[in-house]
Amino acid sequence: xxxxETQQDPLNAFITLAEIPPxxxxxxxxxxxAVKDNISTRGVETTCGSRILSGYVPPYDxxxxxxxxxxxxxxxxxxxxxxxxxxxxxxNSGFGPxxxxxxxxxxxxxxxxxxxxxxxxxxxxxxxGTDTGGSIRCPAAFCGIVGLKPTYGRISRYGLVAYANSxxxxxxxxxxxxxxxxxxxxxxxxxxxxxxxQDRPYLPxxxxxxxxxxxxxxxxxxxxxxxxAVADRVxxxxxxxxxxxxxxxxxxxxxxxxxxxxYYVTCTSEASSNLARFDGVRYGPASDYKKPWHEAFQEVxxxxxxxxxxxxxxxxxxxxxxxxxxxxxxxxxxAREHVREDYSRLFQEVDLLAGPTMPTVAxxxxxxxxxxxxxxxxxxxxxxxxxxxxxxxxPCGTVQGLPxxxxxxxxxxxxxxxxxxxxxxxxxxxx
Amino acid sequence: xxxxxxxxxxxxxxxxxxxxxxAVEGGRETVIIGLEVHCQLNTESKLFCGCSTDYxxxxxxxxxxxxxxxxxxxxxxxxRRAVEYALLVAKALNCRVADxxxxxxxxxxxxxxxxxxxxxxxxxxxxxxxxxDIEGDGAExxxxxxxxxxxxxxxxxxxxxxxxxxRYSLVDYNRSGIPLIEIVTEPxxxxxxxxxxxxxxxxxxxxxxxxxxxxxxxSLRVDANISIRGSERVEVKNISSYRGVEKALTYEITRxxxxxxxxxxxxxxxxxxxxARGVTTSARSKEQEHDYRYFTEPxxxPxxxxxWVEGIALPELPAARRERFxxxxxxxxxxxxxxxxxxxxxxxxxxxxxxxxxxxxxTWVADTLQGELNYREMEIGKVPPARFRELLGMLCRxxxxxxxxxxxxxxxxxxxxxxEEVQSPAQIMEKNMLGKxxxxxxxxxxxxxxxxxxxxxxxxxxxxxxxxxxxxxxxxKRTRGRADPKELTRILRxxxxxxxx
Numbered sequence: 001x002x003x004x005e006t007q008q009d010p011l012n013a014f015i016t017l018a019e020i021p022p023x024x025x026x027x028x029x030x031x032x033x034a035v036k037d038n039i040s041t042r043g044v045e046t047t048c049g050s051r052i053l054s055g056y057v058p059p060y061d062x063x064x065x066x067x068x069x070x071x072x073x074x075x076x077x078x079x080x081x082x083x084x085x086x087x088x089x090x091x092n093s094g095f096g097p098x099x100x101x102x103x104x105x106x107x108x109x110x111x112x113x114x115x116x117x118x119x120x121x122x123x124x125x126x127x128x129g130t131d132t133g134g135s136i137r138c139p140a141a142f143c144g145i146v147g148l149k150p151t152y153g154r155i156s157r158y159g160l161v162a163y164a165n166s167x168x169x170x171x172x173x174x175x176x177x178x179x180x181x182x183x184x185x186x187x188x189x190x191x192x193x194x195x196x197x198q199d200r201p202y203l204p205x206x207x208x209x210x211x212x213x214x215x216x217x218x219x220x221x222x223x224x225x226x227x228x229a230v231a232d233r234v235x236x237x238x239x240x241x242x243x244x245x246x247x248x249x250x251x252x253x254x255x256x257x258x259x260x261x262x263y264y265v266t267c268t269s270e271a272s273s274n275l276a277r278f279d280g281v282r283y284g285p286a287s288d289y290k291k292p293w294h295e296a297f298q299e300v301x302x303x304x305x306x307x308x309x310x311x312x313x314x315x316x317x318x319x320x321x322x323x324x325x326x327x328x329x330x331x332x333x334x335a336r337e338h339v340r341e342d343y344s345r346l347f348q349e350v351d352l353l354a355g356p357t358m359p360t361v362a363x364x365x366x367x368x369x370x371x372x373x374x375x376x377x378x379x380x381x382x383x384x385x386x387x388x389x390x391x392x393x394x395p396c397g398t399v400q401g402l403p404x405x406x407x408x409x410x411x412x413x414x415x416x417x418x419x420x421x422x423x424x425x426x427x428x429x430x431x
Numbered sequence: 432x433x434x435x436x437x438x439x440x441x442x443x444x445x446x447x448x449x450x451x452x453x454a455v456e457g458g459r460e461t462v463i464i465g466l467e468v469h470c471q472l473n474t475e476s477k478l479f480c481g482c483s484t485d486y487x488x489x490x491x492x493x494x495x496x497x498x499x500x501x502x503x504x505x506x507x508x509x510x511r512r513a514v515e516y517a518l519l520v521a522k523a524l525n526c527r528v529a530d531x532x533x534x535x536x537x538x539x540x541x542x543x544x545x546x547x548x549x550x551x552x553x554x555x556x557x558x559x560x561x562x563x564d565i566e567g568d569g570a571e572x573x574x575x576x577x578x579x580x581x582x583x584x585x586x587x588x589x590x591x592x593x594x595x596x597x598r599y600s601l602v603d604y605n606r607s608g609i610p611l612i613e614i615v616t617e618p619x620x621x622x623x624x625x626x627x628x629x630x631x632x633x634x635x636x637x638x639x640x641x642x643x644x645x646x647x648x649x650s651l652r653v654d655a656n657i658s659i660r661g662s663e664r665v666e667v668k669n670i671s672s673y674r675g676v677e678k679a680l681t682y683e684i685t686r687x688x689x690x691x692x693x694x695x696x697x698x699x700x701x702x703x704x705x706x707a708r709g710v711t712t713s714a715r716s717k718e719q720e721h722d723y724r725y726f727t728e729p730x731x732x733p734x735x736x737x738x739w740v741e742g743i744a745l746p747e748l749p750a751a752r753r754e755r756f757x758x759x760x761x762x763x764x765x766x767x768x769x770x771x772x773x774x775x776x777x778x779x780x781x782x783x784x785x786x787x788x789x790x791x792x793x794t795w796v797a798d799t800l801q802g803e804l805n806y807r808e809m810e811i812g813k814v815p816p817a818r819f820r821e822l823l824g825m826l827c828r829x830x831x832x833x834x835x836x837x838x839x840x841x842x843x844x845x846x847x848x849x850x851e852e853v854q855s856p857a858q859i860m861e862k863n864m865l866g867k868x869x870x871x872x873x874x875x876x877x878x879x880x881x882x883x884x885x886x887x888x889x890x891x892x893x894x895x896x897x898x899x900x901x902x903x904x905x906x907x908k909r910t911r912g913r914a915d916p917k918e919l920t921r922i923l924r925x926x927x928x929x930x931x932x
Contacts, residue, residue, distance in 0.1 A: 040504040053503065060497050062504060161503040165729035193508050195731050270729060273538050276547020277501050281602070289599055293542050320538070320724035329726060 004096045011099040011108075012080055013117035018044045020075035027186060029072030034124035036115050037078035038085060039170065040159035041065055048161050049081040049093040049111075052304035056283045062159020063191040064128060064170050071186050076124050080114030083306045084275065085132050085163040087111050088377050089368070090139070092308045097365055100143060102402060106362040109142030111135040115173050116143040125174065126183045130160060132168040133263050134357075134381025137393035140173055141405025142362035144395045146180040146426075147173040148419065149381075151412045152388030153198045156191035162274040164267035165196075167385040177394065177423040181206055184415065198413075205416045208424040211245030214350040215421075218253040221355025221380060221407075229399040234356040237396035237406040237425065241354065244428050246421075249350050255338040256383060262335035263382035264375060265319050269329050272316030275309065311371065339386040347411045352421055356380060357393040357405030380407060390415040394422040396429075460691075461660040462684055464626050465577075465618035466676075468633060469611045470643050471584065471650040472516045477608035478583045479507030479550065484609055487648065491589075491603035499608035501545030506730050513610040516642035517557055517581045518740045520612055523636050523748055524576050526561030528740045532580070534728040539721055542600065543586040545607055551582035553725040557736055564750070565625065565632045566768075574629050575617035584609040587649075606649075612642075618656065623680035626655065630673050631772070635749050638774040645673075646810060655680055659687050663699035667711050670704045679704040683711055752777055760789035769797040775811045776801070782816045786823040795823060799837060803844055815853050818843055822856040831860065832915050838863065873906070873914055877926050880905045891927055899923060 005012045015037045022029065035041060038048040040058035042065075047053040061069070069075070082092035090098040090113025098113040100106040101121040108117045112129030116139030119127045129136040131149035140147030148171045155170045162168070172183035181204045188202040217238060222231045242248050280287030280300035287296035305313070319328035346353060359380060368374045384391035389412050393405035406425065410418040477484055480498035497505035521528050535553035561576035586607040592598030614633060620626050630653070637643035644650060652671050657680055658664035665687065670679050687697050702711040747755070749771045756767040756777075770780045770793065783792040800819070804811060822839055825831045831839065839856045842863065846853045854862075880902055881888055887905075890898035903919050 038504075046503070048503070056503070058497075058502065058504065060502075158506050159504040162730075194506050195508060196729075269726065273536050273548050273724070273726070276538060276540065277503070277545065279540065279542075279547065281542055282500060282545065283502070293600075294540065297540055317724065320726055322722045322724075325724075325726075 005099075009123070011101060011104065011117045011121055011123075012096050013098050013108075013114040013121065013123060014077040015047055015049065015080050015093075015095050015114065016045050017077040018075070019077075020044060020069070022072045022074055023069045024072065026071030027182065028068055028126075031073055031126060032076045032124040033068050033073040033183065034077060034079050034115055034118040034127040035065060035068075035075050036112050036127070036129050037081055038130060038161045038163070039065060039078075039128060040161065041075070041078065044078065046078065046161070047094070048085070049083040049095060050278075050305065050309065051094040052278045052284050052300070053161075054094075054285065054304075058159070060159065062170075063156035063193065064187045065159060067187050067189055068128070068183075073126075073186075076118075079112070079118055079127060079129075082111035082113070082135075083309050084161070084271070085111040085130060085135055085168070086271070086308050086312055088134065088138050088374055089363070089365075090114060091365060092306060094306055099365070100362050102144060103362070105364055106402070107142065107365055109139035109358070109362060111139075112147075112173065113139045113143075116140055116145055116147070119143070119145050119173055119175060126179055127173045128170055128183070128187070129173045130163075130168055130170050131381075131385065132164050132267060133385050134378050135168075136171045136173060137357045137381050137391060137405065137407060138378070140393040141357035141395075141407075142403060144398075144403030145173055145175055146177050146392065146394050146422065147171065148180055148184055148392040148415065149384060149390065150184065150188070150202070150415050151390045152385075153196050154200060154202065154390075154413065154415065155187055156194040156197050158191055158193040162270075164270040165274065166270060167263070167267055177419060177426045178206060180392075181419045181423070184419070200413055202415055204419065206420055206423040208420065208427045209245075210241065210421050210424045213246040213352065213417075213421065214249055215241055215246045216249045216251040216346055216350035216353045217355060218251050218256070218346070218353060220253045220256040221353075223256070225376060225379065226356060226359040227361070227399070230356050230358070230360060230404050233397050233399055233404045234354075234406055238354050240428050241421065241425055244424050251346055251349065251353075253342050253346065253353075253383070255335070255342040256379070258335040259339050259383045259386060260375065260379050262332040262339065263378070263386055264315070265328050265332035266336065266386070268312045268316030269319045269332075270316070271309075272313045272320065275305075275313055278305075308371065336386045339383050340388075343383075343387045343389055343409075351410070351414075351417060353409040355407055357407040361399050361402035361404060384409050388412060390418050392418050392422045394425055396425070460688075462621055463618045463658050463660060463664075464620035464622075464680060465656045466614075466616045466620065466626060466629065467654040467656075468614045468616075468630065469652040469654075470614070470633070470637060471647065472513055472610040472612055472642050473644045473647075473650075474510060474512045474516060474610055476510055476512075478510050478513050478581070478610035479608055482608065486605035489605065491601070491605060494605040495607070499545065500604055501547075501607075507550060507728075509731060509734075510610065513581060514557075514734060514736070514739070515743060516610070516640070517579065517612050518736060518743055519640045519642055519745065520614070520637060521558035521561065521579050522740060522743060522745055523640055524558075524561040524563055524579065524614070526558035526576060526579055528558045528736050529555060530735070530737045531555065531733045532557045532736050533733045534581075534731045535725045536728050538724045541585070542602055543588050543604075543607075545586065545604060549583060549585060550728055550731070551613075552580035555733070556580035557734075563629065563632050563636065565628045567625070567628075572619075572625065574619045574625075577615040577617050579615075580613050582611050582613060583607070584611050618658075623677040623684070626680055627673060627677045630676055632749075634673070635772055635774065639746060639748050639752075641746070646812075655683075657683050657687075659684070659691065659697065662687065662691065662697040665697065665699065666701045667704050668701060668714070671706065675704060675706050678706075678709050679711060682709060686711065749777075756780075760784055760793065762790060762793040766793040766797045769801065773811070779811050779814070779816065779819075783820055783823055786820060787827045788823075791826060792823055795826070799840065803837075803840060807844060807848060809844060809848060813847050814844070815847070818853050818855065825856055829915070831856070832913065834912050835860065873910065873919065873922055874926070876906055876909050877919070877922050880909070881923075881926055888927065899927075 042061040080098040089107035090110040115127035115129040118124040120143035136147040174180040190199040287300040391409040396406035486494040533555040536548040538548040586604040701714040753767040
């Protein structure tokens with residue numbers, strides 16, 4: 001199998017190109033839906049962007065894959081991603097970075113960078129991504145498309161290879177809000193196999209009427225590290241919403257100060273446990289059975305996990321270990337509770353929150369060499385994951401020719417309202 | 432509910448608080464034992480997936496699915512029946528059921544573990560603070576239960592080669608995800624015998640609840656904590672049979688006493704029980720340094736168990752059944768205890784009791800049959816109730832002597848063991864000439880004896896009653912025990928009556 005950039009896939013948007021046919025005609029008939037490579041596809045290799053899963057062919061379809069195939073979608077392949085979703089640029093893929101269609105020298109954002117590149121370049125009309133701390137919204141913003149991180153518990157995670165279970169959701173990505181909303185409608189059907197799912201399917205309501213809607217703008221969303229040109233673009237977008245009849249309310253979200261730390265402790269802790277199963281015994285590159293098992297496990301994991309994955313496993317293992325649990329994991333859960341409280345307080349006053357999706361536009365491939373500066377790029381997206389609330393990114397123009405995303409966040413299970421506001425903005429800008 | 436502190440519990444508290452003062456029982460240092468008992472719940476499907484739990488006669492890795500194989504992307508889905516079973520146990524063991532119980536991940540690497548962690552419960556178990564009364568030396572003894580929780584069984588390793596020359600190991604995941612209940616006791620046990628009794632008590636209770644099958648291989652596993660007062664405690668892992676618990680603990684007491692006698696210290700450590708050799712061996716010290724990094728299982732929601740348990744009714748438990756047996760059938764407390772000590776035995780007895788003479792049924796089931804079964808290491812479940820009932824019927828109608836009935840029973844059980852079809856008692860008696868044959872035949876033998884033992888006959892007629900016993904003995908000999916001695920005495924008396932009066 002040819003991997004990396006090819007004539008067929010110059011942006012390296014896909015890890016595996018494979019035409020997975022629909023099972024029945026339906027609302028997605030004639031539509032291509034690319035699927036991120038951490039979502040299991042029966043009979044088609046699912047690597048999560050990791051060498052440790054090369055050759056792993058799932059014997060079952062994820063619930064969302066079942067749903068889209070039963071609605072007529074054709075899956076053109078499995079999209080590139082940061083290994084196990086650990087990254088914000090798709091540079092951490094075990095199969096080479098994906099390239100931004102707007103500027104192939106720049107990153108797509110991540111970790112669902114392949115999905116965003118596939119949609120933005122027209123290789124697929126829609127895509128499924130996953131969002132643990134911004135992994136749908138970040139590449140949607142960087143590639144100039146629409147992406148929604150649904151409310152936690154609204155989409156079945158059955159078949160999604162876990163990175164951080166309590167944070168992540170599968171979500172739709174598309175060029176338009178209407179397409180994104182349609183895909184969301186299809187994938188939100190209940191599945192009893194995911195105990196954290198609730199039977200509250202998404203019922204689209206795209207009328208573009210946001211008159212009287214109250215939209216909060218937390219000062220922290222425009223704080224330190226946010227590129228002034230990006231901030232300016234987003235403020236203009238917010239004034240468009242105001243022009244459409246929404247009331248803009250300045251507000252504060254003090255928990256933002258701890259959100260990033262709480263996020264990274266939580267996701268690495270969960271990851272250190274989730275990724276323990278990759279030991280070379282049952283699938284993926286085999287461990288050397290002639291060696292004592294612990295040596296063989298160590299060898300496989302050292303050889304086939306990339307450096308960022310190894311780093312996060314180490315951080316998470318440390319955060320959960322005896323004597324440090326209270327100081328790190330325990331404390332992170334307290335901070336997480338503060339973030340939830342901030343949201344519920346704010347959502348008593350306003351219906352939505354608005355701000356930039358990312359503090360900057362897409363950077364150049366290889367530009368961010370230290371992990372910390374990459375982590376900092378997630379500051380605006382992680383709060384929604386910590387609280388489990390829905391958040392969308394909708395394109396709101398460009399800065400120096402590179403797309404900027406407007407992030408809209410709503411109350412839990414009000415994904416419909418978030419999408420309607422995004423729709424209003426999209427239509428308002430067109431008019 | 433609160434746990435009443437009875438005499439037994441009170442004395443346990445005193446002993447565990449023994450601050451260096453040599454507490455001595457029976458002239459030796461006090462032995463302190465606490466158990467962690469893991470029992471497989473006999474639900475139809477596994478704890479977190481729909482795979483069948485009936486795997487023992489099937490090839491390896493045939494009862495598996497993405498979830499119990501821990502394939503990437505799979506998720507656990509709670510088996511509500513398993514929770515109900517565990518709650519039944521909690522209720523039967525008089526525990527306080529939590530408002531909310533929560534699953535946690537226990538993280539460690541091992542090839543039999545499909546996910547690199549085991550889903551178990553950690554700081555929010557299903558239930559805490561219960562007790563079970565067991566037969567003590569003398570009075571009943573109350574053993575306190577610390578906690579009860581649910582968890583999943585890992586797979587099973589099969590080691591190829593020999594212990595000295597291991598070659599490789601194969602892994603079978605059929606067992607992966609079987610629901611386990613872990614029952615932890617307080618260190619209230621004082622001897623290997625008591626530990627065995629506790630296990631028997633737990634087994635009986637769980638079987639009465641219909642949640643456990645103690646006959647299934649590997650359905651019970653025990654870790655024991657044992658110390659001699661004043662010394663460090665040692666954890667003995669890997670005990671997988673009722674007898675093994677007694678053996679392992681007895682070995683460990685001898686070993687620890689030996690260490691102390693040599694003036695050395697017992698080290699706090701984990702040891703493995705090697706069933707085949709009946710010894711415990713020190714586990715590598717690395718294994719004790721586990722940091723399991725427990726945290727809440729994010730893929731499952733907390734269980735609201737307090738409300739749940741309120742809707743669950745307990746069936747009749749051993750103690751209640753013992754009382755009912757003595758009241759309903761008039762049998763002795765000892766027989767009731769034996770019969771109720773094993774669910775199948777109690778049920779077997781209840782099938783036999785309507786034979787007309789419950790006392791006779793109790794003796795035959797509790798004593799005779801049990802003895803014969805133990806001798807053959809046979810399960811009560813293998814005995815055909817209809818055949819045994821026929822035999823009891825014949826005993827009730829005095830159609831067979833006790834001695835002959837034992838012979839019949841032995842032959843029936845042997846037929847069972849050989850897998851043959853079990854014949855009716857009448858057929859067995861006929862075939863083996865065990866029948867209480869028609870009176871005529873005995874009369875013939877009686878007359879023979881009278882004719883041959885002239886001296887004894889004369890003595891009897893002279894009024895020496897003991898001569899009759901001699902004559903009965905002679906006849907018994909010739910009938911090879913088939914005859915009923917009372918019946919013979921009557922016939923002899925008749926025959927010895929002076930003729931023609």
